[in-house]
Amino acid sequence: MQYVSLIMRLALLLGMLYLSSAFAAANKTSANSPEFSIKxxxxxxxxxxxxxxxxxxxxxxxxxxxxxxxxxxxxxxxxxxxxxxxxxxxxxxxxxxxxxxxxxxxxxxxxxxxxxDQIAVLFKPGRFKFEKSEDFKNYQLVMQRGYNYDIALGISTPSYEVDNIITGVDLVRAGRVDAFLVEKTELEGKLNANELADMELVFIAGExxxxxxxxxxxxxxxxxxxxxxxxxxxxxxxxxxxxxxxxxxxxx
The missing domain is CATH 3.40.190.10 (Periplasmic binding protein-like II)
Structure with a gap:
């Protein structure tokens, strides 16, 4: 009986070692697959x-x-x-x-x-009134080229497109457009609070x-x-x- 018990304990130990080895191999395969050959x-x-x-x-x-x-x-x-x-x-x-x-x-x-992305609207106080997305249809907007915030917000009215944030801000400041749809973090990385002191910036939605x-x-x-x-x-x-x-x- 002792001999049988010893055999059973050895079998259990070998089984545990096998499972441990298999688990480690599975983790290794998972961490390195699919095969990556791109340099x-x-x-x-x-x-x-x-x-x-x-x-x-x-x-x-x-x-x-x-x-x-x-x-x-x-x-x-x-x-x-x-x-x-x-x-x-x-x-x-x-x-x-x-x-x-x-x-x-x-x-x-x-x-x-x-x-x-933190979609926000930049405008001159008193020129633009925003309460809901439908309000955008009453205003002339500007966006950076390639930033499809109008689609994300369900806006169907045409908007100007500019190549950079500075141009968008300048258009709003000059009164050529009513508001600028812009990524809030990106805008604040380009211009500081003093440079935007005459503007109002309102967060709209995350995308x-x-x-x-x-x-x-x-x-x-x-x-x-x-x-x-x-x-x-x-x-x-x-x-x-x-x-x-x-x-x-x-x-x-």
């Missing part, structure tokens, strides 16, 4: 202070480097947002940062958003934004890796910790 990634992005700096620093770029394997060579092209989307649509770059669900049907989007990938084999590989790592880091708590260390970003 360089071309990112196209606008310059957003604190998020995508010209020196290849910023929260968005840091998140990219966190989730992709170490040793990747990142090439970053800085240009207008509208141009960044076209570059990836035309497969001249692999990734565009900060794209909303409504801004392109010619890209793969990450399975989950990674931040939230989730995604990573956009080129619709080709490379883009599919990059998207699969990003989605898997984003989910893995969400489950193990590393992503929440990272977002807590970057208060300018919102984990949707």
């Amino acid at each position: 360089s990634i071309h990112i196209a992005t606008d310059i957003w202070p604190g998020f995508t700096e010209p020196n290849e620093q910023g929260a968005y770029i840091d998140l990219i480097k966190l989730l992709f394997p170490t040793g990747i060579d990142f090439e970053i092209t800085y240009t207008s947002f509208n141009r960044t989307v076209k570059m990836v649509e035309e497969q001249q770059a692999d990734i565009v940062l900060g794209i909303s669900f409504n801004e392109s049907s010619r890209l793969y989007l990450s399975a989950r958003p990674f931040d939230v 989730p934004i995604f990573i956009g990938f080129a619709k080709n084999e490379r883009g599919a590989i990059l998207k699969a890796w990003w989605d898997q790592q984003f989910q893995l880091y969400s489950q193990n708590g590393k992503l929440l910790l990272w977002y807590q260390q970057h208060p300018g970003m919102t984990l949707p």
